Amino acid sequence: MNHIQVKIEINPDLYLKNPDSSELGRKIVNQSITMINELGFETFTFKKLGLKIESPESSIYRYFENKHSLLVYLVSWYWSWTEYRLAFATTNIVSPKERIIKAIEILTKPVLIDNSFSYINEVLLSEIIFSESIKAYHTKNVDEENKKGFFKAYKNVVKRISNIILELKPDYVFPNMLISTVIEGAHQQHFFTNHIPSLTDKVNDDNSIPTFYTELIFNILK
Amino acid sequence: MNHIQVKIEINPDLYLKNPDSSELGRKIVNQSITMINELGFETFTFKKLGLKIESPESSIYRYFENKHSLLVYLVSWYWSWTEYRLAFATTNIVSPKERIIKAIEILTKPVLIDNSFSYINEVLLSEIIFSESIKAYHTKNVDEENKKGFFKAYKNVVKRISNIILELKPDYVFPNMLISTVIEGAHQQHFFTNHIPSLTDKVNDDNSIPTFYTELIFNILK
DNA sequence: GCAAAATTGATAGTAATACTATTATATTTG
DNA sequence: CAAATATAATAGTATTACTATCAATTTTGC
Structure with missing residues (x-):
């Protein structure tokens, strides 16, 4: 994966001016990721x-309508990139079980290695997703933004995995609910581990969140 | 339940002046519930x-430090009240399976009937919990607020139900993770149903969210 | 029943946020 | 190299999230 340069396509409605198209734009995205993590x-x-x-506030407003739009952009970038990761990780694997296992790992573990994109630190971006992405859609304007396709990338990921679920259990009626529960649940459990530990379980195993959700899925599928 | 007047005890650190102690305080709580739902x-x-x-802003600040504290107060009130509902609904039921079923119903369905407390509309409050409660702890000050016990009521509810889980499966290592996943998941799935339906599943059954989470739990327990 | 204490109302004010506007200066590109 | 475009520098506005002050009202304790 390291050496293939893939271009992540972003819905143009998510920005006023494509941040990927200029030095300043890339700086905005790059530094916002660091700052959102810090602050x-x-x-x-x-x-x-x-x-x-070291650029005026007004220049940033030429790229993004406001900080909310920037967050939605980052979240969308993450999910587009994750769909690519999923495709890459599961392609050529015949067994749907194996594909589910790989997919759940990708969805429930924060990214640890930053390697593919020059100006986007994927480790820090994944931390933002785990702790802040819920704020991207939990707003008064969800409906409007959903209509404009702002959450398309996320929906694609959910659909892709729920299709694997349906391969294993074609008559299952809640595949999307299952996958979105797992994704959002994993994000929240990470947050709880760090901040409200009595809402989760401390096990002598750093992998307990992926383990829990993998078990959960296979219990439902069997 | 209708005729028993139960007093919900709230951690005094959650307010500056007890809103339950005056007409103005009760008006603040009562109207804030309506307004948060509307806006x-x-x-x-x-x-x-x-x-x-029709009271000055500054008078409200004598009861709550800021609107965040008010939300935390409302969330805490809801969970204290829900712990009481859970205790009431599950007491005298010997079978832990039956108790789990009742509990999951209470945790995953929004409240439909407002009957017990004079100045708190529980139907509207439950709507706030389902759509906004996540904002009560997803902040920079979680750690500090958690230390002060602001989320105690919620934690008690999770603990109470995970204890029933342990009755049925004493060696299960993820009871808290399971219950907090179910509670938060149910909230989110309701939100998705209303706003981003492709992240959930439309079934000809209004009860699909409780059904999904009940099945999920019993699949894990068996 | 009345003085003291506490609560509320009325009003003003401040710092920060979330923008918008304007114009000069740089940079890019056909 | 002129024209178009992008950025910098600066200023300004409405709203938010408070804090402060003091007078009017209500409550309470003897």
Whole structure:
């Protein structure tokens, strides 16, 4: 994967000017990822970002309508990239069981190695997804933004995996519910582990969240 | 349940002045529930609430530090009340299976009938919980607030149900993860049904979310 | 029943946020 | 190299999230 340069396609409605098309745009995306991680999404502002990249706030507004749009952009980027990772990891594997196992691993573990894209740190981006992505759609404008296709990449991932579920259990009626529960659940359990540990379980095993969700899926499938 | 007046105890750190102790306090809580439902949490402000209850914004600040604290108060109230509902619904039932079924129903269905507390509309409050409660802990100050016990009521509920899980499967290592996944998952699936339906499953059955989570639990337990 | 204490109302004010607008200066590109 | 485009520098506005002050009202304790 390291040496193949893949271009992640982003819905143009997610930005005012493509950040991928200029030095400044790439700096905005790159530094916003670091800053959102450092400050948390609510404390992060375009003013602070402007100071960091030494460009005026108003220049950032030429790329993104506001910080919410930037978050939606990042989330969308992550899911497009993850769909590519999933395709790559599961292709040529005949057994649907094996494919599910690989997929669940990709969906429930934060990214640990940053290797493919120059100006996007995937490790930090995945941390944002795990801790902040829910804020991208938990807003008053969900319906409108959903209509505009802002969550398409995420939906594609859910669909792709629920199709594997249906290969194994064609009559199963809740494949999407199952997969979105697993994805969102894994994000939340990571958050709980770090912040409200009594809502989760401490096991002498760093892999307990993927283990839990893999078991959960196979219990339902059998 | 209708005629028993139960007092819900709230951690005094959750307010500056007990809203239950005065007319104004009760009005603040009562009207904030309506307004958060109407406007969504981010659009809701103390200024707007003040206009509605015809009291100055500054008076509201004498009860709650800010709107975040008010949300945490409401969430805490809901979970204390729900622990009482759970205790009431499961007491005297010998079979842990039966108790789990009752509990999952209470945790995964929004409240439909408002009957017990005078100035708190439980139907509207439950809607807030389903759509906004995640915002109560997904903040930069979780750790600090968790230390102060702000999420105690929620944790108690999770613990109570995971204890029933352990009755049925004493060696199960992920009881808390299972229950918090079910609770949070049910909230999210309701949100998805209303706003991003392709992340969930449309079944000709209004009860599909409780059904899904009940099946999920019994699949794991067997 | 009344003085003291506590609560609320009315009003003003501040710092930060989330933008929008304008114009000059740089940079790119046909 | 001129024209178009992008960026910098700066200013300004409405709203939010508070804090402060003091007068009016209500509650309470003797």
